[in-house]
Amino acid sequence: MATTQSRTLARVMLLPSVTLLLAWMIVPLCMTLYFSFLDYNLLIPGDNEFVGLLNYEFFLTDPAFVESFFNTLLLVGGVLLITLTCGIALAILLDQAIWGRNYVRIMVLAPFFVMPTVSALVWKNMFMNPVNGLFAHLANWFGVAPIDFFAEMPLLSIVLIVSWQWLPFAALILLTAIQSLDREQLEAAELDGAGPFSKFYYLVLPHLSRAITAVILIETIFLLSIFAEILVTTSGGPGYASTNITYLIYTQSLLQFDVGGGSAGGIVAVIIANIVAIFLMRLIGKNLES
Amino acid sequence: MNKQNSQASKLIYTLLAWIIGGLIFFPIFWTLLTSFKTEAEAISASPSLFMFDWTLQNYIDVLARSPYFDHFWNSVVISFGSSLVGLLIAVPAAWSMAFVQNKRTKNLLMWMLSTKMLPPVGVLVPIYLLFRDFGLLDTQLGLVIVMTLINLPIMVWMLYTYFKEIPNEILEAARMDGASIGEEIFHVLLPIALPGIASTLLLNIILAWNEAFWTLILTAANAAPLTAFIASYSSPEGLFYAKLSAASAMAIAPILILGWFSQKQLVRGLSFGAVK
Numbered sequence: 217m218a219t220t221q222s223r224t225l226a227r228v229m230l231l232p233s234v235t236l237l238l239a240w241m242i243v244p245l246c247m248t249l250y251f252s253f254l255d256y257n258l259l260i261p262g263d264n265e266f267v268g269l270l271n272y273e274f275f276l277t278d279p280a281f282v283e284s285f286f287n288t289l290l291l292v293g294g295v296l297l298i299t300l301t302c303g304i305a306l307a308i309l310l311d312q313a314i315w316g317r318n319y320v321r322i323m324v325l326a327p328f329f330v331m332p333t334v335s336a337l338v339w340k341n342m343f344m345n346p347v348n349g350l351f352a353h354l355a356n357w358f359g360v361a362p363i364d365f366f367a368e369m370p371l372l373s374i375v376l377i378v379s380w381q382w383l384p385f386a387a388l389i390l391l392t393a394i395q396s397l398d399r400e401q402l403e404a405a406e407l408d409g410a411g412p413f414s415k416f417y418y419l420v421l422p423h424l425s426r427a428i429t430a431v432i433l434i435e436t437i438f439l440l441s442i443f444a445e446i447l448v449t450t451s452g453g454p455g456y457a458s459t460n461i462t463y464l465i466y467t468q469s470l471l472q473f474d475v476g477g478g479s480a481g482g483i484v485a486v487i488i489a490n491i492v493a494i495f496l497m498r499l500i501g502k503n504l505e506s
Numbered sequence: 507m508n509k510q511n512s513q514a515s516k517l518i519y520t521l522l523a524w525i526i527g528g529l530i531f532f533p534i535f536w537t538l539l540t541s542f543k544t545e546a547e548a549i550s551a552s553p554s555l556f557m558f559d560w561t562l563q564n565y566i567d568v569l570a571r572s573p574y575f576d577h578f579w580n581s582v583v584i585s586f587g588s589s590l591v592g593l594l595i596a597v598p599a600a601w602s603m604a605f606v607q608n609k610r611t612k613n614l615l616m617w618m619l620s621t622k623m624l625p626p627v628g629v630l631v632p633i634y635l636l637f638r639d640f641g642l643l644d645t646q647l648g649l650v651i652v653m654t655l656i657n658l659p660i661m662v663w664m665l666y667t668y669f670k671e672i673p674n675e676i677l678e679a680a681r682m683d684g685a686s687i688g689e690e691i692f693h694v695l696l697p698i699a700l701p702g703i704a705s706t707l708l709l710n711i712i713l714a715w716n717e718a719f720w721t722l723i724l725t726a727a728n729a730a731p732l733t734a735f736i737a738s739y740s741s742p743e744g745l746f747y748a749k750l751s752a753a754s755a756m757a758i759a760p761i762l763i764l765g766w767f768s769q770k771q772l773v774r775g776l777s778f779g780a781v782k
Contacts, residue, residue, distance in 0.1 A: 229598030
């Protein structure tokens with residue numbers, strides 16, 4: 217039973233969080249929106265006149281935007297594909313009765329705790345370097361020409377690194393979900409003569425559908441903002457070959473000091489992320505009700 | 507299935523799991539190993555697994571030739587500072603939403619979570635300019651502020667789910683016995699909720715320690731935490747694999763150990779309740 221006193225208190229205690237988050241969300245976002253209508257470059261002093269939608273026009277018709285938009289799709293899609301397929305396989309494997317499951321779990325989970333700059337640099341240098349990397353040594357050992365990962369397939373190389381970082385997340389969420397599967401149902405299906413494939417297709421996969429949706433949406437939110445991995449490996453290059461929208465906006469805002477253009481890009485990024493967020497919020501809302 | 511058969515399949519699954527787990531863990535293992543090699547051995551075309559001259563020279567070099575401890579300390583201040591400040595703000599909010607619910611609670615909670623989905627580039631320019639104008643660029647304080655704000659939704663959310671698990675009857679009983687709201691929170695609620703609060707703190711320290719957007723953009727030499735320090739190894743001169751490994755090993759070791767304790771909290775905190 218909440219009394220009036222505790223209701224008032226509850227409001228007071230909510231106040232700091234709500235105010236801070238509101239300020240954090242509204243103030244800078246409004247500033248971004250405002251800047252996006254100005255001809256505002258930090259290097260060119262002037263009166264920052266109002267130019268309407270010109271920044272948006274420049275940003276959206278820039279070939280670099282088109283390229284980085286598709287790079288973003290490939291990056292997010294590629295990582296999702298790898299982490300989900302491998303994640304489901306791993307979750308099923310770790311759900312079996314095995315010796316030392318906790319140790320395997322720890323090993324599988326470890327990459328998630330490695331900071332992005334470390335994982336990107338370790339992979340770039342110690343594994344993917346065409347001369348001294350471990351993959352090059354392996355290729356030479358087998359008598360094949362080593363691949364120059366970041367020159368030949370910069371975006372795919374980043375996809376591989378990021379997949380390594382996010383596989384643990386997918387596997388862990390899916391493992392948690394799989395463990396709540398009704399064992400009796402599985403046994404009943406087995407008695408009815410269901411093979412491993414039909415068990416997977418008719419029982420496991422439907423049971424995992426909600427978790428899979430969650431992994432897709434949550435990973436997408438985070439993967440849209442991949443930045444550090446690109447900065448320390450390719451700096452978006454060669455050309456714009458490995459630039460995603462986040463990185464493009466960074467170069468425009470902080471390397472070319474184009475506040476107006478960068479802000480217009482920022483608003484575009486917010487809109488893209490919101491599309492994903494709406495679906496995620498619906499899923500969360502459903503779960504909060506049940 | 508007979509017993510022998512199931513033992514055999516257990517063996518096969520175990521082998522498979524250990525091989526795959528080992529492969530996933532290998533880059534980290536290899537980094538640790540390389541950190542004890544000489545630079546020449548680190549790039550050797552026939553790398554050896556254990557038969558090399560183990561050396562601590564890389565660690566000595568990294569610690570002596572770069573302000574490693576300063577960056578380490580920045581990481582500590584930023585991640586622990588922001589998590590503690592965040593906790594002070596988030597606990598009251600989570601308490602309110604968990605125990606004094608009304609029609610708006612659910613929407614409020616969802617709105618808080620939605621702020622986490624705002625892409626950082628959406629506010630990049632204004633934050634950078636505000637930081638410049640307020641003299642917060644490249645300061646620990648600035649980073650603590652940003653980290654607190656970006657992790658606040660996750661903190662409130664996690665604490666809310668922990669508080670929700672506490673049966674309301676316990677609090678009502680305390681109230682019947684005439685406990686004030688202050689006593690109720692400090693003597694009844696906090697002791698029960700302590701494990702949940704500790705896990706929330708732990709996960710947020712990890713997230714802040716590894717955050718690599720704002721730390722790279724808002725810091726330079728002074729306040730750069732380890733994420734930004736390691737990034738400086740992306741344009742090195744000469745041989746450096748072993749030193750990169752040593753610096754990396756020191757940067758990830760503390761958090762790997764903390765991370766192993768927080769496996770379960772990871773699901774709770776980062777799935778936003780979309781998975782049960």
